Amino acid sequence: MPGAVYSGRGALRKIREITEGRFKKAALFTDRGVEQAGLLKIPLEILNEAGVETVVITDLPAEPNCDEAEQVMERFRRTGADFIVAAGGGSVMDVAKLASITADGSLTVRQLLEDPGLGRKCVPTLMIPTTAGTGSEATMNSIVAVPEKQLKVGIVNPEMIPDYVILDGSLLKNLPRKIAAATGVDAMAHAVECFTSNKANPFSNLFAKEAAKLIFDNIEAACEDPEAEEAKTNMLIAAFYAGAAISSSGTTAVHALSYPLGGKYHIPHGVSNAMLLLPVMRFNKSACLKEFAELYDTVVGKELQITDEEKADRLLKRMEEIIRRLEIPSSLSTFGIGTDALEELVNAGMDVKRLLNNNKREITHEDARRLYLEVMHG
Structure with missing residues (x-):
């Protein structure tokens, strides 16, 4: 089970309690749809209030394959972030979880497909789902497509269980x-x-x-x-x-x-x-x-x-x-x-x-x- 779960009206304000004085730099994983809907405004404001520098990674594909996920991992590692926030649907959270166990650069996503148990969490994670469905914020699973197999494959490793989860219904208000x-x-x-x-x-x-x-x-x-x-x-x-x-x-x-x-x-x-x-x-x-x-x-x-x-x-x-x-x-x-x-x-x-x-x-x-x-x- 995730380490701490906050839910209900105003749960987003818990970001400050989670991060202040603990982390210096956060990588915020999201996608362009979430960004364009204005859903990042409050999380970014709160991270700023908490004194946490934030780098936003938005160019995540909707349903990533393993090589696209690897490219995101490489961008993330260059940020030097010591905390991961994922605000989005299942794909965003799945990629963020993979980033948490590949942050030291010792593993690739394809190596995890061969042996998921190799991964060890290097960076703590906060999941903020913006859809009510995948449940990725509660699982040890990350789903990626494997192009040559034309198949989606689950990478399953308990190290990917999130450390923090925020469930705030206000983020779903304008969901299509x-x-x-x-x-x-x-x-x-x-x-x-x-x-x-x-x-x-x-x-x-x-x-x-x-x-x-x-x-x-x-x-x-x-x-x-x-x-x-x-x-x-x-x-x-x-x-x-x-x-x-x-x-x-x-x-x-x-x-x-x-x-x-x-x-x-x-x-x-x-x-x-x-x-x-x-x-x-x-x-x-x-x-x-x-x-x-x-x-x-x-x-x-x-x-x-x-x-x-x-x-x-x-x-x-x-x-x-x-x-x-x-x-x-x-x-x-x-x-x-x-x-x-x-x-x-x-x-x-x-x-x-x-x-x-x-x-x-x-x-x-x-x-x-x-x-x-x-x-x-x-």
Whole structure:
């Protein structure tokens, strides 16, 4: 778990308490969208008040590959910063976490792909998510694309667990609905996948269930109402909880099959997970009836007069309603992907054994083929 977490209205003011008298120079990782939205104004003012010199690194690609991440690492090392602040979505935080374990220049990102355990934290980190979804602020994971494999790969190392996290709903006020929806459903996928994972345990279940409850109760308002600050803060907390569940349990076939969609076709991570979430969970239903029923009792309320199968069906129907209402693309054809890409997708998805092994129901090549066909036609 991260060392300290601050949430709620005004949580950004904690930056001064975290940094004053402790750090001399901060590298602020972000992207141009966050910068142009004016979200850096308050963090930069507070760092200045705390007497911390700040260098802003903005040229981070939306979904970086390992070589692009390496270029950012090199720029970061030249700053000589003794503290890292990441303000952005999952990609920004993932790159910042990699920077924290490569700051001494002894490792490259490609070396970490070969052996993630080599990394040791050199520089402390503060994560400030500006989307409610990836949960990167709570995890030991960093996801990068590997160009020659046309696949996204997770680098997992407990040294990357952030030292400080700030969850402030005010940062989500002007988040575009499309991004809020995709990242929110990504958080939903994390919660449901971790709860139904072969690695699920009492600790991960505690966080996954609470995340699911917060998401089902708040996602629509958080995406549709710019003024719904409480719902947005609840979604930030939910995404954090779901991230904590990932660190203790792990995602499953939804994420495994979505990695090639991001790696080759650059479909946003949240969108590819949202497209695959229902097909995979319907496929998993026979193996996850008890878990689905328990999640239904958590997010809707216990109903003694209906069976576990009915609860599972109602849970899946509610998930479908949310995804449809938020107007997330449901078909790969939207992105120009047709059946000619099928075998390549199947082979790449089936290579993600780390996550497929977590799936309660075994997935064969033929199963993966059917699941991809389902999302090709929407």
